[in-house]
Amino acid sequence: RACGARRKSTSASASSSASSSSSSPTSPSPSSSPSPRPTLSGGPRRGTRRRPPQPWQRRRCSSSSSRSKVSKPTPCPPDHISTKFPLSRTSKFNRKNLVLTIHVLCLCCVDATEEEAPLPEHEQVHEKPPPVDDDEEPHRETEEPNSQTEHPIDEASKIVTTAEESAPAKKPACDIQGPWASDVCDLAGGSGGVRIHGSAHTVLVPPTIESGGSNPNPQEWRVLPYSRKHMSGIKEITVRELPTPADAPRCAVTSQVPALVFAMGGLTGNYWHDFSDVMIPLYLQASCFDGEVQLVVTNYQRWYAGKYRHIIARLSRYDVVDMDKDDQVRCFPSAVVGIRMHKEFSIDPAKEPTGHSMPEFTKFLRNVFALPRAAPMRVTAGPSDGKKKPRMMIISRRHPRKLVNVDEVVALAKRIGFEVVIGDPPFNVDVGDFAREVNAADVLMGVHGAGLTNSLFLPTGAVFIQVNPFGKMEHIGEVDFGTPAVDMGLKYMAYSCGTEESTLVDTLGRDHPAVKDPESIHRSGWNKVAEFYLGKQDVKLDLQRFEPVLLKAMAMLRE
Structure with missing residues (x-):
């Protein structure tokens, strides 16, 4: 969701970002000198000034700005007012009950024995309904009540009740049960922002304005912020929702950009796992922020940050925070905890809402390292004497x-x-x-x-x-x-x-099971496979x- 929200607002924020480019930190160009080794700090890298808050930092656009404005209806006669449908409820519109509420207002001012008359021109709704939110269910049209209904208000009340009952349940902030190898939490900032207490390995989430400023049923998750969530040795992160803003600790450091929490440990140190387990999932999660995200890392590996410093500097313009050694409470407008793996050493575009793919990732690497060739040499037919060889x-x-x-x-x-x-x-x-x-x-x-x-x-x-x-x-x-x-x-x-x-023929002999019957070695389990076919031949x-x-x-x- 964070990536989707970021991409949708890219065009809207392009002009504002252009005007503020002189004061915002910039990532090194491919032709520039190598990026400095990432340091452990809370703010932008030295020599840069923090960017002003961007519009996309609000994780969702304000719903009030996109609501359709409805003209005030003609007051209903007193005998048509029903306690089953308080008029105060018409003050809140959303995508599901907008059309239904309009029906109710029309019925409210029509005599039950007469045909419905159209609203006067100045009272008709001409704006389009608000755009559909991706997190909500599609709107389903409901039949209008018959104008001859004996109790029109009762029928309208039934319609409104049905709309309320069909409202979608709150989507959990953390996805730990899905068909993924990874746990990921997408956290809205709430009142004062998400709190991250590094050395306590705790992320605290105050209630959002959309929830009314309170959360009567706060939840808690325990997350391993590594792409393989069953990997041992990764420090567990506790993500806890807070009942009220008053329960949130004070901020020692306040950031203007979102946080991305992940682990560098696990199987890193193997070149293939460096990319498959960390760098490709990190690219998927961070690239949509266009550098305006701060990396908060548990199981921090100094050698990893140094070896891949050019890539890390392109994904984030801000210094890496070593979560395990950070004893401050840091506040962020929003946060993502965890990085997600689609499949081994690759990207599945069908699972990636932002449309990333492996050709896009390899192009990203060519830009990072200023690699000149995007296509191989084309070999032509004919004598090869004097020709450049592939x-x-x-x-x-x-x-x-x-x-x-x-x-x-x-x-x-x-x-x-x-x-x-x-x-x-x-x-x-x-x-x-x-x-x-x-x-x-x-x-x-x-x-x-x-x-x-x-x-x-x-x-x-x-x-x-x-x-x-x-x-x-x-x-x-x-x-x-x-x-x-x-x-x-x-x-x-x-x-x-x-x-x-x-x-293996020379070292074990032809009669050894590893030579004579490889299937038996595979039936013995992965350890035997790795021992003979990866480690001894x-x-x-x-x-x-x-x-x-x-x-x-x-x-x-x-x-």
């Missing part, structure tokens, strides 16, 4: 699942017509520097592993070859990289290693089997 990058591994005959594979690729480079990034590699190397490639190839995460930086339409190690690992490869590659707009191919292409490609794959990759670049 570049193929082979991702090398230093750990299990190494490509032991990489030199022979390089020679084969060169013979087919590729310029070949070896990509061997260490853990502490500068992400932007290596991203530029990957972006220069037309084909990326490697054995299943975290290094293939660099496919994010390939130009759209490039060729991506994943080598699945022996052991019936095709499904894992498809989920982790195959489907995401297609979602990114890459031309994807998978190559499955046979028994003779695995070093290397790969020696059969060049005769693999050559057609490289030939097809070259053909794909001609398409």
Whole structure:
């Protein structure tokens, strides 16, 4: 909802933001020097001034501004006034009872034995009804009472009662029961804003004006603000609604922008999980704010904030708050607690109301790191002498699942017509520097592993070859990289290693269950699968089997 509200108001706030651009903090352009390491503070980064409140910071437009104005009806004769329908109730209109109330007012001034007469011109309603709120149910037209009804007011009372009974229940602030791998709370500010007490891991939500300034039935949720909500080691956040504004603690720091609370822990440290579990879900949740959001982080990882500082700086113009060490009560106009994962290492546009997709995310990364190529080289037919060759990058591994005959594979690729480079990034590699190397490639190839995460930086339409190690690992490869590659707009191919292409034959022998019967290893559970097929084997490609794959990759670049 926060993203939807932000996007709807983008055009409305464009002019105001342009006039205030000189005083608002700005994110670094792709061509500028690298962004500074995020610091832990409450306000905008040093050297910038806080932006004035934006119209979109009110999570919902004021309902009073969009109501249709109805002319005051002709007073009813005293004998038509019924205690079942107090006239004071006509002072509040909403989408559901607007038309029904008009019917009541018309009936109120008509004799039961006469036909209905149209209202005078000055009393007719000409405005359109207010726009439908996405959170409300569609309006259902109700039959007008017959003008010959013996008790018109009683019939009208029935209509109004039905409309009240059919009003939708209050939507919970936190979605923890949905078909998601993540818990997410979307919190309106209420009186004085959402309170976040970092070291207490508590988020307090005062009642909103729409609720009448009180909440007789406050709720409480316990949320793990990580994309995999069953992950151990993540600090739990308590989200608690308050009965009245008086129950809210005083603000030590007041922010003019919303807060986004999430965790950096979990499986981060693995390059693939860095993006699949945190960066892609964070992009989905934060990008709609156009930098006007403050990140409040539990399980803060300094190395993560440093390694991905360029991306974080583009998502938020404000300093990261280390929630676990922050003992102040911070107040925000609204807040989102949690980040949501659609699927492994990808985005499902059908689940994303803001319309984000993987091609949009990879374009975002190209802008962050100033990557020059959005499309691969197109190979033309004819003699290749003197022509620029398409570049193929082979991702090398230093750990299990190494490509032991990489030199022979390089020679084969060169013979087919590729310029070949070896990509061997260490853990502490500068992400932007290596991203530029990957972006220069037309084909990326490697054995299943975290290094293939660099496919994010390939130009759209490039060729991506994943080598699945022996052991019936095709499904894992498809989920982790195959489907995401297609979602990114890459031309994807998978190559499955046979028994003779695995070093397990040499280390365990042909009669070992891991070699002879991979199905039995899978039946033993994930730990055994990871032990043998991810942790104990290397790969020696059969060049005769693999050559057609490289030939097809070259053909794909001609398409």
